[in-house]
Amino acid sequence: MDKTGVLFVCLGNICRSPIAEGVFLHLARERGVLDRFEVDSCGTGSWHVGERADSRARMSAERRGIELVSVARQVDPERDFDRFTWIVAMDRSNVQSLLRVGAPKDRVHLMRSFDAAAEKDLDVPDPYFGGDDGFETVLDMVEAACAGLLDRLAAQ
Ligand code: 4NP
Numbered sequence: 001m002d003k004t005g006v007l008f009v010c011l012g013n014i015c016r017s018p019i020a021e022g023v024f025l026h027l028a029r030e031r032g033v034l035d036r037f038e039v040d041s042c043g044t045g046s047w048h049v050g051e052r053a054d055s056r057a058r059m060s061a062e063r064r065g066i067e068l069v070s071v072a073r074q075v076d077p078e079r080d081f082d083r084f085t086w087i088v089a090m091d092r093s094n095v096q097s098l099l100r101v102g103a104p105k106d107r108v109h110l111m112r113s114f115d116a117a118a119e120k121d122l123d124v125p126d127p128y129f130g131g132d133d134g135f136e137t138v139l140d141m142v143e144a145a146c147a148g149l150l151d152r153l154a155a156q
Helices: 016-030 055-063 077-083 092-100 132-154
Strands: 004-010 037-043 086-089 108-110
Touching (some): 004 077, 016 055, 016 132
């Protein structure tokens, strides 16, 4: 069986999308479906290429037993839009940036659209310039949304 490609995208690829990648891998492993997926993350910007996830993101995730393994890279339209059928953006600005560089609209989704309990604002807020509690909020949102995404993918 071909693996389903899931790509998580934010601006810098050092906070939100590495968290989403780590949480998704963690939940998929818990559910025993890890081998069904090819999972990665990237940023629409290039400022942090080559860096590990922000230390605050890594510490917050570690407290929940989740390891963040990503090394930041920028989206690569030629490869990524072919390889990944689920392109999951953290906020609406990321969606616009992805569409601008040619992402197929039917493959691009907002992360929180998979959380049935999410209210109107579906953006995962950027925690980079804020305090530590911002990372806890991101983790809470991403955990709920990744569970919903896995439910959706399991139902296919
Ligand atoms: P991320 O957070 O998009 O969740 O990785 C950011 C990280 C860095 C910057 C912006 C957002 N920055 O401007 O450097």
